[in-house]
Amino acid sequence: DIQMTQSPSSLSASVGDRVTITCRASESIIKYLNWYQQKPGKGPKLLIYAASTLHSGVPSRFSGSGSGTEFTLTISSLQPEDFATYYCQQSYNSPQTFGRGTKVEIK
């Protein structure tokens, strides 16, 4: 199985901060990398697919980059509704695998 490693596992930030989350794959996944946002008690919501394409309706302050084994999710200016847990997921190989998540908390 392809292992997905996210860092950091948690971070504290203030409204307006720029936030960057990293996801590393144990082998090359080209650009088959997706990012999700999950809030407590809810199912995950797709933010970005194919490493850098914004899903419909997702605010433009979210962006993704990377290829191969290293990827980043950036929130350019953190908003109150962005405090949540973020997961990366690879769809290059079966089984699909997810990172362990990055919890973004209010400083």
Added chain:
Amino acid sequence: QVQLQESGPGLVKPSQTLSLTCTVSNGSIASGDYCWSWIRQHPQKGLEWIGYSYYSGSAFYNPSLRSRVRISVDTSKNQFSLHLKSVTAADTAVYYCARFVDTTMVQTFDYWGQGTLVTVSS
């Protein structure tokens, strides 16, 4: 937009079969571009893909669960189901259904249900 809703028992006894249904609304389940998926999340842990099925019935499973799991699709009801047999406490988790887009350029879980907690306990 497409909506998915899980339903089924919240409590299952050890060694029995866990069965859940996902109802899809605002979209047809009978499309070759999508796989109908189940994913679970153990308490305070990450997400684990269980498997998915095309509407034709062709299904793919996580090797770690393959011997115990079956996913079926009912196009007449616009629903799909998960059956996980011989459950133990380790199967206690929140179970999500999701739609997986399977095209050349896009492979992603684009819509998810809200999840349902299933506890395995006697």
